[in-house]
Amino acid sequence: MPKRVDHEVRRRQIAAGVWRIAAERGLPAATLREVAAESEVSMRLVQYYFTTKHQMLVYAFELAAVTAGERMRSRFGELGRTPEPVEVVRICLHELLPTDPDSLLLSRVHAAYYAAALTDATLTAADADNPQHMLENLIAGQLRAGQARDLVPAAIDPDLEARGLAALAAGLSSIVLVGGRTPEEALATIDYQIDRLFPDQTA
Template sequence: MPKLADHDQRRAQITSAARRVIARDGLGAATFQSVAAEAGISVRLVQYYFGTKQKFLLATHRAVVADAGARFTERLSALGADPTPREVVHAILTELLPTDAARRRDTIVLNSFHAAALTSPDVTAEDTMGAPRFLVRTIAEQLRRARGDAADQRTAELDAELMVAGTSGLAQTLLVDDGAEARVGALLDRLLDRMVEA
């Protein structure tokens, strides 16, 4: 067969352009035309690689989730041997926060998809809740490790869910409130102080 063109690389190039457009101008501004212009290619190419717009947007969403997942595993493996429960939880929660430009972009993009999923059956609850549920389980496990045998299973799970919810809420604040950046370190420390021990 003819030609070469690495499909995966092409698709990544296009979804990256889409992510920039969505983060800058919103999900509604992500049209075939705007994304093609951002990527420096023709409209036809975007269609060629993704077909319909719905499939294209879903692929973009998956790309963001995959990147976030990769960052998580990298972050956790960088913790070194024998991390304390608090170190593990701290690593997980800070990874949820938009602390640099790339993470900020991805947070905005995921936020846009999350809002869109509420009013469209194209995205299932598993798409939006799968990752959070995994995080809650992981954190609950660390809490039980920190609290020892006296720990109540159910309570650890509730606390973990509260911590993820709180950090997600902080992420929203960081997106809007410029002054929040200075507070976020103290806020996270305080949350860990209150929550990690029994």
């Protein structure tokens, strides 16, 4: 009886090959042939799942965002209860920083994509559903929830604060990647800003 193939597992295997190449050598090195070798599959199989290199790269980028979201949901689950607004914001921002091998890989992958997007904007999403906008909207929603419970100062603008926090985390991630700051220093900086917005809330 022929062995059943989980096509999504196979796509993820190939995307993981894209990630490793992008993280180590930059996105331009992620050719179909190089990705096939890195993923330990045939060139023909890569072309079966992805008819073009661009399709493969976009899928790998989208999967990186999905994987980051899965990590966040796992952290929420570890709490064993519904997270407080401050916990949602803290977990989401902490997960953007390269603090362990998996988040380091994801951070390097995102950096490689953003560098490549300087000359090819189609490699990253530009609409309202892109990961950056989704993160900002999530944080803004938590800040509004905090304001409704008098946990967050009423005077702040949730949307502007959310943009600032997301940009801060992205910038710190890049700085940590090049050794400008340690992960611990980056986490402390994020926590300082969160504590400013959620005074008297525990970490």
